[in-house]
Amino acid sequence: MPHEMFTHSWAMAWGEEIRANEAYREAARTWEWPIVLTMKEDRELGVPERSVYADLFRGDCREARAATPADLESAPFVLAGEARNWKRVLDGELEPISGIMRGKLKLARGSLATLLPYVPAAKQLVVSATRVETLFPEGL
Amino acid sequence: MIEPLHTTFATTAPQGLRRELFPMRLWRKSKRHGVWNPDDVDFTRDREDWAKLAEDEKDLLVRLTSLFVAGEESVTLDLLPLIQVIAREGRIEEELFLAAFLFEEAKHVDFFRRFLDEVAEERGDLSRYHSPAYRKIFYDELPRSMSALLTDPSPAAQARASVTYNMIVEGVMAETGYHGYFQALERKDVLPGLRQGLRSIQRDESRHLAYGVFLISRLVAEHGVWPVVEQRMDELVESAVSIVLETFGAYEVVPFGLEPADFVEFATTQFSRRSDRIELARNQTLEQIYGLPDPDEEQSA
Numbered sequence: 001m002p003h004e005m006f007t008h009s010w011a012m013a014w015g016e017e018i019r020a021n022e023a024y025r026e027a028a029r030t031w032e033w034p035i036v037l038t039m040k041e042d043r044e045l046g047v048p049e050r051s052v053y054a055d056l057f058r059g060d061c062r063e064a065r066a067a068t069p070a071d072l073e074s075a076p077f078v079l080a081g082e083a084r085n086w087k088r089v090l091d092g093e094l095e096p097i098s099g100i101m102r103g104k105l106k107l108a109r110g111s112l113a114t115l116l117p118y119v120p121a122a123k124q125l126v127v128s129a130t131r132v133e134t135l136f137p138e139g140l
Numbered sequence: 141m142i143e144p145l146h147t148t149f150a151t152t153a154p155q156g157l158r159r160e161l162f163p164m165r166l167w168r169k170s171k172r173h174g175v176w177n178p179d180d181v182d183f184t185r186d187r188e189d190w191a192k193l194a195e196d197e198k199d200l201l202v203r204l205t206s207l208f209v210a211g212e213e214s215v216t217l218d219l220l221p222l223i224q225v226i227a228r229e230g231r232i233e234e235e236l237f238l239a240a241f242l243f244e245e246a247k248h249v250d251f252f253r254r255f256l257d258e259v260a261e262e263r264g265d266l267s268r269y270h271s272p273a274y275r276k277i278f279y280d281e282l283p284r285s286m287s288a289l290l291t292d293p294s295p296a297a298q299a300r301a302s303v304t305y306n307m308i309v310e311g312v313m314a315e316t317g318y319h320g321y322f323q324a325l326e327r328k329d330v331l332p333g334l335r336q337g338l339r340s341i342q343r344d345e346s347r348h349l350a351y352g353v354f355l356i357s358r359l360v361a362e363h364g365v366w367p368v369v370e371q372r373m374d375e376l377v378e379s380a381v382s383i384v385l386e387t388f389g390a391y392e393v394v395p396f397g398l399e400p401a402d403f404v405e406f407a408t409t410q411f412s413r414r415s416d417r418i419e420l421a422r423n424q425t426l427e428q429i430y431g432l433p434d435p436d437e438e439q440s441a
Contacts, residue, residue, distance in 0.1 A: 095378070097378045098374040098377050100408065101381065101407070101411050101412060102412050102415040103412030112381070112405070114401075116378070116381065116385055
């Protein structure tokens with residue numbers, strides 16, 4: 001069943017894919033911080049702002065769900081972007097680190113310097129996300 | 141194979157040299173600013189300062205310089221295939237600037253080696269400082285993408301070469317490196333000769349970067365190679381920025397109070413600005429590309 005991008009059900013399905021991803025488990029053995037991904041509001045596309053939260057700890061995804069306002073305040077890493085750029089990430093057309101370097105995705109909280117050693121883990125998070133059957137906003 | 145004979149010359153044709161073109165503006169700046177002499181830089185106080193630096197500070201400066209001197213040697217060795225492609229396309233205005241470009245890179249090699257010889261008095265094998273990401277870019281990706289032009293002068297190959305050379309090597313690695321030098325040296329107000337040379341080099345490099353942005357934009361506007369540009373940036377930018385962490389990661393406490401995260405942030409800002417600039421070319425005409433002012437050009441004025 002397809003899930004609308006960055007909704008609660010999408011986050012749950014993503015969390016399952018992360019837990020099933022052996023390559024992620026290996027690459028993220030020392031990663032122990034929750035992350036929030038935010039899709040910014042796009043009035044042209046009729047898309048409201050949506051954020052998902054993933055509690056990532058030493059190769060595991062302990063929880064994944066729609067982010068709460070408290071998550072947005074407290075998560076050490078918040079990565080935000082427009083719906084069209086997130087779609088490009090999920091389609092495998094835009095590497096997340098390159099997206100950050102080019103300003104297509106913005107680290108609203110957290111440091112790229114901390115993320116860089118975890119590039120293989122970040123790539124596996126994307127791989128897990130591409131395995132979720134995603135319903136993109138109409139017009140993308 | 142392009143027949144290497146001439147049937148006409150721009151300088152004897154009615155149009156002459158098109159002095160209004162962007163590369164000619166860079167050429168004029170090179171004639172004014174690119175003629176500094178590395179031999180004129182006075183290292184007297186630098187030698188006194190060097191003797192007073194802590195060992196870890198000396199190590200960081202030799203490390204940085206070993207990255208720069210080999211990087212400058214690499215770009216000097218690897219630029220010729222691009223100049224040849226531009227020449228064969230008959231773009232005389234661009235070639236005039238590229239002649240200065242190569243001359244300036246040669247001076248940069250000279251300057252950094254002079255610093256190592258006369259101030260740091262470093263004669264050992266400095267390639268020990270070349271980290272895996274550095275080796276990937278300078279030992280492999282740069283020479284490979286530039287020498288590919290010898291057999292494939294297509295717009296796509298030119299775009300791959302220029303993204304590697306200008307956007308990654310000059311735009312991320314070199315610019316971030318200058319930022320590192322200045323942060324370290326100005327904080328302690330030491331090595332004025334090195335700083336003087338670095339300022340001249342940085343000014344030269346800002347023209348080179350402006351040319352790179354122009355060239356890639358021209359290729360994007362004329363041949364629609366944006367997907368190639370984007371793919372090449374994706375392939376290399378992570379390695380380029382990783383060099384920052386590999387360089388500073390060698391120290392438990394980074395000398396001069398430098399913070400690696402500052403440099404990653406600096407590299408990101410510069411890179412995204414230029415990437416945006418080039419992306420604009422997707423919807424621009426060649427006339428706009430040839431005529432528009434460039435932020436890098438303004439910096440080098």
